[in-house]
Amino acid sequence: xxxxxxxxxxxxxxxxxxxxxxxxxxxxxxxxxxxxxxxxxxxxxxxxxxxxxxxxxxxxxxxxxxxxxxxxxxxxxxxxxxxxxxxxxxxxxxxxxxxxxxxxxxxxxxxxxxxxxxxxxxxxxxxxxxxxxxxxxxxxxxxxxxxxxxxxxxxxxxxxxxxxxxxxxxxxxxxxxxxxxxxxxxxxxxxxxxxxxxxxxxxxxxxxxxxxxxxxxxxxxxxxxxxxxxxxxxxxxxxxxxxxxxxxxxxxxxxxxxxxxxxxxxxxxxxxxxxxxxxxxxxxxxxxxxxxxxxxxxxxxxxxxxxxxxxxxxxxxxxxxxxxxxxxxxxxxxxxxxxxxxxxxxxxxxxxxxxxxxxxxxxxxxxxxxxxxxxxxxxxxxxxxxxxxxxxxxxxxxxxxxxxxxxxxxxxxxxxxxxxxxxxxxxxxxxxxxxxxxxxxxxxxxxxxxxxxxxxxx
Amino acid sequence: xxxxxxxxxxxxxxxxxxxxxxxxxxxxxxxxxxxxxxxxxxxxxxxxxxxxxxxxxxxxxxxxxxxxxxxxxxxxxxxxxxxxxxxxxxxxxxxxxxxxxxxxxxxxxxxxxxxxxxxxxxxxxxxxxxxxxxxxxxxxxxxxxxxxxxxxxxxxxxxxxxxxxxxxxxxxxxxxxxxxxxxxxxxxxxxxxxxxxxxxxxxxxxxxx
Amino acid sequence: xxxxxxxxxxxxxxxxxxxxxxxxxxxxxxxxxxxxxxxxxxxxxxxxxxxxxxxxxxxxxxxxxxxxxxxxxxxxxxxxxxxxxxxxxxxxxxxxxxxxxxxxxxxxxxxxxxxxxxxxxxxxxxxxxxxxxxxxxxxxxxxxxxxxxxxxxxxxxxxxxxxxxxxxxxxxxxxxxxxxxxxxxxxxxxxxxxxxxxxxxxxxxxxxxxxxxxxxxxxxxxxxxxxxxxxxxxxxxxxxxxxxx
Numbered sequence: 001x002x003x004x005x006x007x008x009x010x011x012x013x014x015x016x017x018x019x020x021x022x023x024x025x026x027x028x029x030x031x032x033x034x035x036x037x038x039x040x041x042x043x044x045x046x047x048x049x050x051x052x053x054x055x056x057x058x059x060x061x062x063x064x065x066x067x068x069x070x071x072x073x074x075x076x077x078x079x080x081x082x083x084x085x086x087x088x089x090x091x092x093x094x095x096x097x098x099x100x101x102x103x104x105x106x107x108x109x110x111x112x113x114x115x116x117x118x119x120x121x122x123x124x125x126x127x128x129x130x131x132x133x134x135x136x137x138x139x140x141x142x143x144x145x146x147x148x149x150x151x152x153x154x155x156x157x158x159x160x161x162x163x164x165x166x167x168x169x170x171x172x173x174x175x176x177x178x179x180x181x182x183x184x185x186x187x188x189x190x191x192x193x194x195x196x197x198x199x200x201x202x203x204x205x206x207x208x209x210x211x212x213x214x215x216x217x218x219x220x221x222x223x224x225x226x227x228x229x230x231x232x233x234x235x236x237x238x239x240x241x242x243x244x245x246x247x248x249x250x251x252x253x254x255x256x257x258x259x260x261x262x263x264x265x266x267x268x269x270x271x272x273x274x275x276x277x278x279x280x281x282x283x284x285x286x287x288x289x290x291x292x293x294x295x296x297x298x299x300x301x302x303x304x305x306x307x308x309x310x311x312x313x314x315x316x317x318x319x320x321x322x323x324x325x326x327x328x329x330x331x332x333x334x335x336x337x338x339x340x341x342x343x344x345x346x347x348x349x350x351x352x353x354x355x356x357x358x359x360x361x362x363x364x365x366x367x368x369x370x371x372x373x374x375x376x377x378x379x380x381x382x383x384x385x386x387x388x389x390x391x392x393x394x395x396x397x398x399x400x401x402x403x404x405x406x407x408x409x410x411x412x413x414x415x416x417x418x419x420x421x422x423x424x425x426x427x428x429x430x431x432x433x434x435x436x437x438x439x440x441x442x443x444x445x446x447x448x449x450x451x452x453x454x455x456x457x458x
Numbered sequence: 459x460x461x462x463x464x465x466x467x468x469x470x471x472x473x474x475x476x477x478x479x480x481x482x483x484x485x486x487x488x489x490x491x492x493x494x495x496x497x498x499x500x501x502x503x504x505x506x507x508x509x510x511x512x513x514x515x516x517x518x519x520x521x522x523x524x525x526x527x528x529x530x531x532x533x534x535x536x537x538x539x540x541x542x543x544x545x546x547x548x549x550x551x552x553x554x555x556x557x558x559x560x561x562x563x564x565x566x567x568x569x570x571x572x573x574x575x576x577x578x579x580x581x582x583x584x585x586x587x588x589x590x591x592x593x594x595x596x597x598x599x600x601x602x603x604x605x606x607x608x609x610x611x612x613x614x615x616x617x618x619x620x621x622x623x624x625x626x627x628x629x630x631x632x633x634x635x636x637x638x639x640x641x642x643x644x645x646x647x648x649x650x651x652x653x654x655x656x657x658x659x660x661x662x663x664x665x666x667x
Numbered sequence: 668x669x670x671x672x673x674x675x676x677x678x679x680x681x682x683x684x685x686x687x688x689x690x691x692x693x694x695x696x697x698x699x700x701x702x703x704x705x706x707x708x709x710x711x712x713x714x715x716x717x718x719x720x721x722x723x724x725x726x727x728x729x730x731x732x733x734x735x736x737x738x739x740x741x742x743x744x745x746x747x748x749x750x751x752x753x754x755x756x757x758x759x760x761x762x763x764x765x766x767x768x769x770x771x772x773x774x775x776x777x778x779x780x781x782x783x784x785x786x787x788x789x790x791x792x793x794x795x796x797x798x799x800x801x802x803x804x805x806x807x808x809x810x811x812x813x814x815x816x817x818x819x820x821x822x823x824x825x826x827x828x829x830x831x832x833x834x835x836x837x838x839x840x841x842x843x844x845x846x847x848x849x850x851x852x853x854x855x856x857x858x859x860x861x862x863x864x865x866x867x868x869x870x871x872x873x874x875x876x877x878x879x880x881x882x883x884x885x886x887x888x889x890x891x892x893x894x895x896x897x898x899x900x901x902x903x904x905x906x907x908x909x910x911x912x
Contacts, residue, residue, distance in 0.1 A: 009847070010846055010847045010848075010849070010850075013847060013849050013850045014848070014849035016849075017849035017850065017853055020853070023853055024857075027857070029639065029640055031832070032640065033640065038805065038806070041808050042808055044569075044808075046484045047808040048807060048808055048809060049484045050484055053480050053483060053484060056477070056479070056480045057479060057480060059477040060477045060478060060479045062473060062474060062477075063473055063474050063475060063476050063477040064473065064476065065469050065473050066466050066469040066470035066473060069465075069466060069469065070466065079624075085460070085461045085462035085465055086461060087461040087464055087465060091461060135647070136637070137635045137637040137638070137646060138635075138637035138638075141637065141638075154636075154637060154640070155637065156637055156638070157637075157640075159638075160639065161638050161639045161641070164638055181638040181639060181641035181643055182641075182643050184638055185635055185637075185638065185643040185645070185646060186643075186645070188646075189645065189646065189647060192647060193554070193647070196647070197551055197554060213622075221633070221634050221635060221636075221646065222633055222634070222635050222646035222647045222648070223587045223633040223646060223647045223648030223649075224646070224647045226583075226584075226586075226587040226627070226648070227584070227587050227588065227647045227648065229583075230550055230582070230583040230584035230587060230588075231550055231551060231584055231588070241465065241469065246479060248609060248612070248613070249483070249606070249609040249610065249613065250483075251605070251609060252483065252604070252605040252606040252608065252609045253483060253605075253606075255605050255628075256569075256604065256605050256606075263636070265504065265630075266500060266504070266569060266570035266571065266630070267567075267570035267571075267572050267605075267628060267630045268630070269504075269629065269630050269631055269632070269633055269634055269648070270587075270627055270628070270629060270630075270633075270648070271572070271627060271628040271630075272625070272626075272627040273623070273625065273626045273627060274625055275622065275623060275624050275625060275626075276624030276625070277624070278577075278583055278624065278625065287465070289461075289465045289468075293465055293468035293469045293472055294468065294472070296468075296469060296472040296473055296474075297468075297471070297472030299474070302472075302474065316806065318835055318836045318838065318854050319838075319847070319850050319854070322850050322853045322854060322857075323849075323850050354716075354717075354843070354846060354847075355847060355850075356840070356843070357793065357836050357838060357839065357840025357841075357843050357851075357854075358715065358793070358794075358840065358841075359793035359797065359836035359840070360793055360794075360797035360798065360804075361793075361797070361804075361806055361834075361835075361836070363797075364797065364804050364806035364807055365806045377714075377715065380715065380716065380717035381714075381717050381718075381719050381720070383717055384716070384717030384718055384720075385717075385720065389717065389718075394718075394721075397713050397716065397718040397721050398721060401710075401713060401718075401721045401722060401723075401724050401725055404676075404707040404708045404710065404724070404725050404728075405707070405723075405724025405725050405727065405728050406724075407704070407705035407706065407707050407728065434844075434845035434846075434848040435844065435845055435848075435883070437848065437852075438848070438852040438884070438887060439852065439855070439880065439883030439884055439886075439887055440882075440883045440886040440887050441883065442681040442682065442879055442882065442883070444680070444681065445681065445682075445683050445684075447683060448679050448680050448683055449674050449678065449679045449682075449683035449685075449686035449687065449702075450674075450679055450702075450704060451683075452683050452686075452687060453686075453690075453702045453704070454704065457690075457702070458704075
């Protein structure tokens with residue numbers, strides 16, 4: 001579908017599928033996470049009502065986002081936090097750079113923030129000579145490997161422990177051949193502790209920001225956001241403008257849903273509420289738009305802004321599990337990424353809404369009830385109409401519609417099965433080769449149902 | 459026009475019509491008879507451990523025994539005078555050598571094994587994270603059923619407090635990661651163990667260990 | 668009750684026996700069944716490819732063919748869901764039923780004269796299950812039910828196998844099956860493996876398109892496991908002796 005030059009999801013997924021045992025391992029690992037989610041959700045009475053409540057709170061947020069943003073800014077400022085506004089990725093990166101420059105700092109630590117991935121902050125700062133160390137273990141692994149995360153909650157889920165052992169051997173000097181997760185995690189702990197203790201600036205993401213109190217909440221299992229923030233002179237938190245919730249007690253709803261949906265844990269190890277800088281510390285918050293305000297105006301797509309980044313839709317998606325996060329070539333992969341990314345760049349991400357069977361499992365696990373698979377369908381329509389499909393494809397579709405709306409042509413297009421063997425509607429313009437390569441076609445019967453009916457019933 | 463004003467104007471222009479907040483927030487079974495055993499069983503399932511004790515003396519005995527090799531133990535509980543009292547204002551970097559921090563917390567949450575601890579109880583914000591091991595102390599009766607009750611409790615703590623917290627956190631179990639092939643490893647960046655003491659002054663120590 | 672029978676294009680062309688079984692069953696339950704001869708396709712393949720705006724001709728034809736019946740029934744959850752969701756024409760979207768739900772919800776079928784002495788695995792097609800709610804979905808924390816299972820339970824001699832993943836998508840996905848060939852085939856192979864691993868002799872379901880995809884994989888693997896649309900099983904009179912010989 002894509003009109004740009006990079007490989008599309010189908011091509012990248014085909015490459016991933018060349019190693020079938022790895023696909024099976026990837027699929028089973030993530031399916032296991034999905035099963036943990038099911039067990040955790042089953043333990044919560046009224047889970048479905050909780051999802052509905054979360055969805056309705058987010059409806060309210062979207063309907064009054066401008067009000068909540070103003071309220072948050074006022075309260076956060078009153079708390080001693082410096083609030084910045086960034087219209088796009090570039091401005092976000094420049095705000096960060098200006099804070100770092102002011103403090104004459106060329107090294108910093110960063111805990112997980114998909115927003116900074118979206119803004120390509122690391123590359124930007126690298127070009128300015130600033131070293132960014134990702135401190136989430138999974139993110140550190142992919143950073144050392146020179147890759148982007150493949151999953152927003154489990155960044156190196158595509159890597160086998162032997163490969164991680166190899167990376168650590170090369171970069172951290174661990175013994176060759178040691179791939180024990182316990183050992184490797186301990187090596188990373190020692191390596192990153194030194195960074196926490198020596199870096200003066202720490203960046204964190206934001207899971208929730210509360211309009212009522214001007215505080216924000218950061219959830220981690222590792223404790224890396226806290227280690228960074230509490231040891232640094234400057235704490236910068238970056239958030240998309242959609243992360244607001246109205247009141248603190250609404251966290252009761254979201255924190256019950258977030259981690260159960262994400263990993264099947266009842267809650268993350270740390271759910272840290274940052275309200276004021278500690279004495280002597282500077283605290284900044286950067287509110288980033290980068291297309292979100294435009295997205296808010298798209299009636300059919302705006303409720304994807306409810307997303308709380310739990311990745312339950314990744315783990316349940318049969319396509320994601322068998323194509324890997326990198327095949328989505330975007331910061332946020334999986335089903336939710338496929339409906340968020342086209343808003344950022346409709347040409348570059350034109351392929352993503354098609355990387356789905358529309359099975360609907362994603363919408364069912366979503367803790368804020370985003371109609372993900374329906375939006376995938378709707379994006380297909382928008383992309384074809386706005387981007388313009390390749391001429392051949394449109395012609396094929398028009399021809400298909402003409403045949404299918406002219407039963408005379410359809411029924412006399414040939415002997416039973418012949419027209420169909422060449423033009424089965426589900427193969428439109430992709431040819432049958434892609435079917436034949438690994439699947440047999442059904443054998444055409446002696447007569448079609450229509451022919452049978454004519455002989456036997458009329 | 460500043461980015462701020464531009465963003466706010468676009469948001470205001472594009473946001474949908476008013477949608478009310480839900481009036482009723484669902485809650486778990488509030489009449490759960492046995493909150494403390496629910497709390498303990500969840501805490502254990504996430505890698506933590508718990509002791510129901512009659513008082514601080516018992517806590518001191520247990521911790522001295524368990525951490526007999528420790529070089530530095532810092533306490534935020536004045537009722538535990540046999541440990542080094544934490545000094546507010548200490549450079550957080552100097553806490554790097556702390557083997558065990560013992561801190562009071564406000565309450566626990568039965569549904570997820572978390573404890574709520576605010577800045578004033580931490581001595582330094584970094585301490586509950588930088589310490590190699592962590593012990594938290596709550597009263598046995600201070601366990602709420604779920605996160606909805608937790609935030610109701612936080613609201614009443616806040617309204618009673620002289621100043622609102624600048625930082626506070628839920629801590630549920632030891633620091634952990636499963637980033638390498640989903641293998642669970644305790645002790646990612648923060649404490650490798652978490653022990654929660656539930657004080658019940660009605661108890662005698664006999665029969666508890 | 669006058670029922671307009673909608674036979675999806677690929678069923679018409681490749682699987683006439685499914686159409687015949689559907690028709691015969693509906694007649695057994697006393698419906699007056701008419702198959703409008705000028706029908707072609709619901710238009711879903713084009714719509715799912717992003718060309719819903721070009722499906723006008725298809726839609727007009729569908730309305731012309733089917734607007735006058737009391738009910739419209741089709742042995743395909745996917746096609747029915749597409750019509751329900753996208754053809755908002757009075758007398759169409761409110762009276763079209765997928766075959767299974769027509770039997771359980773409209774005809775209230777409680778007994779069946781059918782026997783099928785095989786080990787059967789039930790494939791829950793997504794559009795029928797998650798779209799039309801033919802069965803409870805494993806993602807939701809809600810009481811289980813399954814309309815296809817409810818009907819299959821009425822068949823004599825049938826044995827069911829349990830699946831490790833009871834409602835995972837097979838990877839057909841309309842044009843997805845060729846546009847994303849690699850993933851589609853892998854999904855299909857994994858579904859097939861789940862059924863084979865649990866000893867299925869027959870894989871059934873309410874959507875022939877998924878079954879066609881699974882059959883393509885089974886046959887490429889030279890497996891002797893076959894696919895059968897649920898209508899074929901519900902219309903079967905195979906005795907144990909026949910099965911043995």
